[in-house]
Amino acid sequence: MSSTVAFIGLGHMGGPMAANLVKAGHRVLGFDLVPELVATAGAAGVQPAGSAAEAAATADVVITMLPAGRHVLALYREQGLLAAARPGTLFVDCSTIDVADARTAHEAVVAAGHRALDAPVSGGVVGAEAATLTFMAGGGEAEFTAAEPLLHAMGRKAVHCGAAGAGQAAKICNNMILAISMIGVSEAFVLAESLGLDHQALYDVASTASGQCWALTVNCPVPGPVPASPANRDYRPGFAAPLMAKDLGLAANALRAGGVDAPLGLKAAEMYAEFAQGEGAGLDFSAIVRTLRPGGPHQNGNPA
Incomplete structure (x- = not known):
């Protein structure tokens, strides 16, 4: 079943990951602060969004791939991503961040009426391009099950490691x-x-x-x-x-x-x-x- 996915962070890892979701038949709305990265993703079928909040507004799932925990937390809370999403949206953070930040992000997502999963990756740029990444997920069993089709579209293996922060x-x-x-x-x-x-x-x-x-x-x-x-x-x-x-x-x-x-x-x-x-x-x-x-x-x- 196809989903509408907002993908925030279209760099060396995020860009190919978003492109692989498109190849798997999903509608992907993408945003990055670097216009050139948005253009590159657009050439691969990702629909450009004017902002992260705009991308999230109609999405079933919001995936983030950002440099550090402070970027994830700022995007979620201060930049209005959680407020922009529809109730019950699944937020999957694929960034590699501090365990404490991952748990804080999880709490913020749940408090805003959504669902959360931390799912950092292993495999590097080569794995992102070839859709052979390994995902390490932390969060509820139901959230992991909901995210699995998307994770397998971007990677070869997804492991549910435990509660919030366990993936990190x-x-x-x-x-x-x-x-x-x-x-x-x-x-x-x-x-x-x-x-x-x-x-x-x-x-x-x-x-x-x-x-x-x-x-x-x-x-x-x-x-x-x-x-x-x-x-x-x-x-x-x-x-x-x-x-x-x-x-x-x-x-x-x-x-x-x-x-x-x-x-x-x-x-x-x-x-x-x-x-x-x-x-x-x-x-x-x-x-x-x-x-x-x-x-x-x-x-x-x-x-x-």
């Missing part, structure tokens, strides 16, 4: 695993280089042994072994280092707030924050390998 919790935990894995894989390749071991030889062993992981077999941080990895495209981002730094910052905040002892997670957050503010600003997160080679800021484990 799953996202930051997953990305902490990914960051630590990428640093570990990168360190292994740098060690292999120092020992005279060929990249392909290490890959051929580790990819079928106990070192196998996504950071190695899909997003390999060195050129050669995985032709589709960003390392073979001068580290043009699939998942940009600043986005990884953002997610790790959210994880670090949660670790400190919960009193959780996670030295590797905190170290990864520190490394990616430094990298994203410097040479990694426009690169894929796998380019962290560059900082680990001789002469890099983390040679011998020493910070810059």
Whole structure:
């Protein structure tokens, strides 16, 4: 059954996601503060709206894909999105934001007479374009069931993780695993280089042994072994280092707030924050390998 969807935030992720909803037969009204992004989405069949509130006014479902929690909360409350929507509208926030902000957003949506689901994604721009994203959802079972057809139009897998905020919790935990894995894989390749071991030889062993992981077999941080990895495209981002730094910052905040002892997670957050503010600003997160080679800021484990 087709729905009318308001899609707010048509950037690198939101634009392709909205386009895939159109391909699945849904009517999509789109808005973004950047006119060029609205035009690009329009070329893919998304109907341009003059404002976020205008898009939401006739929608069955409102999907947001925004940079941070403050943007989501401001849009919901101060910019009138909740007030513009019809009673009972389902709000699905696909942004990656702080767990506390997600719960606050959920409460605001419910208080305004609507339904809420936090559903951040994993899979990057490639997954958004190919409709192979994984959605991690937090909220009620009924809300998840209602959103499922849309989530599956934009992705390959959707997991109901629990109550409000659980989707965001799953996202930051997953990305902490990914960051630590990428640093570990990168360190292994740098060690292999120092020992005279060929990249392909290490890959051929580790990819079928106990070192196998996504950071190695899909997003390999060195050129050669995985032709589709960003390392073979001068580290043009699939998942940009600043986005990884953002997610790790959210994880670090949660670790400190919960009193959780996670030295590797905190170290990864520190490394990616430094990298994203410097040479990694426009690169894929796998380019962290560059900082680990001789002469890099983390040679011998020493910070810059």
